[in-house]
Amino acid sequence: MIFLTGGHLVIFSDEVVAKMTRFVAPPESNLEAGGILLGCHRGPHVEILECTVPMRQDRRSRSGFVRRDPGHQRVALAAWQTSSRTVNFAGEWHTHPEENPIPSRVDRNTWAQQMARRRSDPLVFVIAGSGTVYCGLGLEGHLTRMNVVATTPGGTGRL
Numbered sequence: 574m575i576f577l578t579g580g581h582l583v584i585f586s587d588e589v590v591a592k593m594t595r596f597v598a599p600p601e602s603n604l605e606a607g608g609i610l611l612g613c614h615r616g617p618h619v620e621i622l623e624c625t626v627p628m629r630q631d632r633r634s635r636s637g638f639v640r641r642d643p644g645h646q647r648v649a650l651a652a653w654q655t656s657s658r659t660v661n662f663a664g665e666w667h668t669h670p671e672e673n674p675i676p677s678r679v680d681r682n683t684w685a686q687q688m689a690r691r692r693s694d695p696l697v698f699v700i701a702g703s704g705t706v707y708c709g710l711g712l713e714g715h716l717t718r719m720n721v722v723a724t725t726p727g728g729t730g731r732l
């Protein structure tokens with residue numbers, strides 16, 4: 574799945590799309606889910622190669638997901654080390670119980686904090702809904718909504 578805005582491409586591996594898709598369908602979709610995105614920065618573009626999924630200490634509710642399990646950070650560190658420092662934290666994803674998700678105020682505040690900590694590289698923020706996917710690019714403190722330009726082979730224009 575590929576998103577575009579202003580000369581920036583964000584490319585999701587099929588594996589990442591498959592992992593997120595599992596959480597927007599019942600029974601998993603009864604509770605929000607989420608995790609971090611891991612990938613490579615290639616010039617202005619970002620390639621998302623891996624993602625984490627909900628872990629034991631995370632808080633999942635009908636309309637909220639709070640990432641609390643330290644396991645996400647451990648996965649990021651392991652990926653960084655085994656990839657010779659090419660695969661890094663590249664953003665986060667979560668689900669919403671709505672067809673066409675839009676970021677909440679809490680989402681925007683959380684993302685702004687992450688952008689403030691990582692000023693150099695663009696970050697990717699995904700909300701997966703039951704119908705469409707919101708993908709935002711965070712760069713230099715600004716959030717830009719991206720447009721989908723290609724779906725996963727066999728996909729339907731959805732995730």
Ligand SMILES: [Zn+2]
Pocket residue numbers: 667668669676677680700
């Ligand atoms: Zn949200």
